[in-house]
Amino acid sequence: MRENLTTEGAYFLAKWLDGTISDTKLRTLVSExxxxxxxxxxxxxxxxxxxxxxxxxxxxxxxxxxxxKINVKKTQQSFKWGLSIAAxxxxxxxxxxxxxxxxxxxxxxxxxxxxxxxxxxxxxxLNAKSVVNFTxxxxxxxxxxxxxxxxxxKVKKGSTFRVQTPKGQVTVLGTKFNVKHTDAFFExxxxxxxxSVTNDKKEHILNPGNSIxxxxxxxxxxxxxxxxxxxxxxxxxxxxxxPLNYVILELEKQYNIEIDASKIDxxxxxxxxxxxxxxxxxxxxxxxxxxxxxxxxxxxxLILQ
Amino acid sequence: MIKDLNNIxxxxxxxxxxxxxxxxxxxxxxxxxxxxxxxxxxxxDAFIKLWDHCNNVNPAKAKSFLFTVAxxxxxxxxxxxxxxxxxxxxxxxxxxxxxPEYLLVEKEFLVKIEEAISTLPEKQKEVFLLSRIxxxxxxxxxxxxxxxxxxxxxxxxxxxxxxxxxxxxx
Numbered sequence: 352m353r354e355n356l357t358t359e360g361a362y363f364l365a366k367w368l369d370g371t372i373s374d375t376k377l378r379t380l381v382s383e384x385x386x387x388x389x390x391x392x393x394x395x396x397x398x399x400x401x402x403x404x405x406x407x408x409x410x411x412x413x414x415x416x417x418x419x420k421i422n423v424k425k426t427q428q429s430f431k432w433g434l435s436i437a438a439x440x441x442x443x444x445x446x447x448x449x450x451x452x453x454x455x456x457x458x459x460x461x462x463x464x465x466x467x468x469x470x471x472x473x474x475x476x477l478n479a480k481s482v483v484n485f486t487x488x489x490x491x492x493x494x495x496x497x498x499x500x501x502x503x504x505k506v507k508k509g510s511t512f513r514v515q516t517p518k519g520q521v522t523v524l525g526t527k528f529n530v531k532h533t534d535a536f537f538e539x540x541x542x543x544x545x546x547s548v549t550n551d552k553k554e555h556i557l558n559p560g561n562s563i564x565x566x567x568x569x570x571x572x573x574x575x576x577x578x579x580x581x582x583x584x585x586x587x588x589x590x591x592x593x594p595l596n597y598v599i600l601e602l603e604k605q606y607n608i609e610i611d612a613s614k615i616d617x618x619x620x621x622x623x624x625x626x627x628x629x630x631x632x633x634x635x636x637x638x639x640x641x642x643x644x645x646x647x648x649x650x651x652x653l654i655l656q
Numbered sequence: 657m658i659k660d661l662n663n664i665x666x667x668x669x670x671x672x673x674x675x676x677x678x679x680x681x682x683x684x685x686x687x688x689x690x691x692x693x694x695x696x697x698x699x700x701d702a703f704i705k706l707w708d709h710c711n712n713v714n715p716a717k718a719k720s721f722l723f724t725v726a727x728x729x730x731x732x733x734x735x736x737x738x739x740x741x742x743x744x745x746x747x748x749x750x751x752x753x754x755x756p757e758y759l760l761v762e763k764e765f766l767v768k769i770e771e772a773i774s775t776l777p778e779k780q781k782e783v784f785l786l787s788r789i790x791x792x793x794x795x796x797x798x799x800x801x802x803x804x805x806x807x808x809x810x811x812x813x814x815x816x817x818x819x820x821x822x823x824x825x826x
Contacts, residue, residue, distance in 0.1 A: 365812035369787070369794065388820050395769045396788060401692055402766075403789075406678040409696065410671065413703045420704075 368393065458482045459500075461607030462627075464583075469494075473512065474505040478531075478583050479627075480604040501531040503581050529562075529581045536597050538564035542580055566594065582624060589624035598625075598637055606630050609652045615643055664710035664718065673718050674703060681722055687763045688730055698733070702726040765823075772819040780815040783808055 363380055366372040367389075378386050457477060459465050465477045470490040475483055481500025486493070494512040505527050506512045514521040516532035527542040540562035557563060560575050574591055582589045588601050596617035599610050605627045619641065625633035638645060638655070645653045664670055678699060685695035702725045706718060713721050776784060786792045786800065794808045801808070 362806070362809040362813035364816040365794070365809035368812060368816060385820070388823075389816070391765075392769065392816065392820055392823065395766055398686070398692075399766060399769060400788065402679070402683050402686060406675060406682070409678060409682075409700060410674050413674070413700050413707075416700065416704055417707050 364389070455487050456482065456484045461603075462605055464627075469496075471507055471509055473507045473509075476503040476505075476584050478502060478604075498530060498532065500533065501529070501583070503527075503529045503584055527580065533597065533600060536564070536566050536593075538562060540576065540581065542578070566597075583627065586627045587624050588627055591622050592620050593622075595619045595621050595641075602633060602637065606633070609650075610645075611648075611652050611654045614654070614656045662715060664706065664713055664715055669715060670707060670710065673706070673715065677719050677722055678703070681726060684723065685726055685730070688727075694730075694733070698726050698729045701729055768823050769819065772822045775822070776815055776818060780811045780818070783811040784815045787812060 360380070363372055363377065367374075367377045374386075374390070377389065381389065457465060457467050457475075459477045459479055459481050461480055463479050467475045467477060467483065469475065469485070470487055471494065473494070475496070477483060478501040481498070481502060483496055483498050483502060485496040492510055494506075494510055495515070496513070497515045499516065502514075504512075504514065504523075506523055512523045514523075514530055516530065516537070521528070521530050521539060529538075529540040529542070531538045539557070541557040541559055543559050557573075560577055561573060562576060563573050566572075572592075576591070588598075588605060590598055590601075594617065595615075596612065598621045599612055599617065602608070602625065603610055608630070621637065621641075623636060623640070625636040627633070634645065634653075643655050645655050648654055661669065664673065681702065682695055682699050685698050686692060689695050689698070702722050705725050706713060706722055709721075773781065773784065783797055783801065786797045787794070792800065794805050794812070797808045798805045
């Protein structure tokens, strides 16, 4: 490497690095290849600087972007809801079911439906083959109810209202919603208010008419319905894209019959409804469209084929 | 909403995650994009997305979420770029290719530079780091170390020389 030996130029690389000497000048002091190498090196050093700079300014940008988004959302929300209930339902898909002996219990058997009035005026409409448990004492401060099966809740405003099922928990502050849990089927439908559903895998916000469900360990699904309350309250069971086995389970509950479905494919998806008041009609609604026939054996069991 | 220490929706948790992962992500993005501004944009967008999904992501999985999101964003950016280029009547402007090819930087190269710095002789390393990291001028370094400005320049010059030789042919 050629080195300029005057005192001024002796350490020209240092001068070039801090900008005292220009690229053009450097080019006259070293070979072209060396110039390129030095240029690359300097470029790399500059980049290292940039890559190592503090992240705080970036974080501040992120924060202000997020705040801008939140402000927009808030404006939309208050416009939509005004003074209505900020009803938020939190559902935690837990894997536990803490069973505490509670002093009051209501149960429906097959083909039965019950409306229960809770101490604070809230109402529970219990669908067939379902059980609720709760404690009357301290109800106003501790509104906690256990559910197995399906129920439609009309909750009066008050302290936090909790519904526990073996597959999940629903927490609400005054609204109308339906909770259904059967085996591996968990579903919540919001009819009034605004719902925030949280489990450890996904978060969903439900508006009236929206619902969330989790079937057989698959991902949670959302769908929309225009109803004001579940159809079974009025004597009709309806389903949107539900595996047939759950429809059959519901038939059994509503009519107290036994159905043998071993010969058919129960995973077919069904959308439709059946009457809870007329078995023949109900069976036709469900099976006719799918070309499934049935016969009754000597024990009264319906065999599907 | 549950505000607990294990939830990304908690601002403190989110900030901590940012401070933990932002530099790595920025570095990763720079090597992918070769564009510091684009890297910064995607970095910020990725964290914003993390915030949007704060209820669905476990803090322990935040890093993989961020990197996956960032990769997808870059991929989409490239797809968009292709569409834009295909619709341009003229040839692409040279401003896209401002950086002469020989200045494109690869990860391995930066690693080599870092290594070269770390293996500098103590006296040179001290001066070099004061200049590059602490951003001190040669005059200030002279005072700090207790040597003449010329001596500082000599050490810097030799350091650069050594580094260039060590990195060799790039």
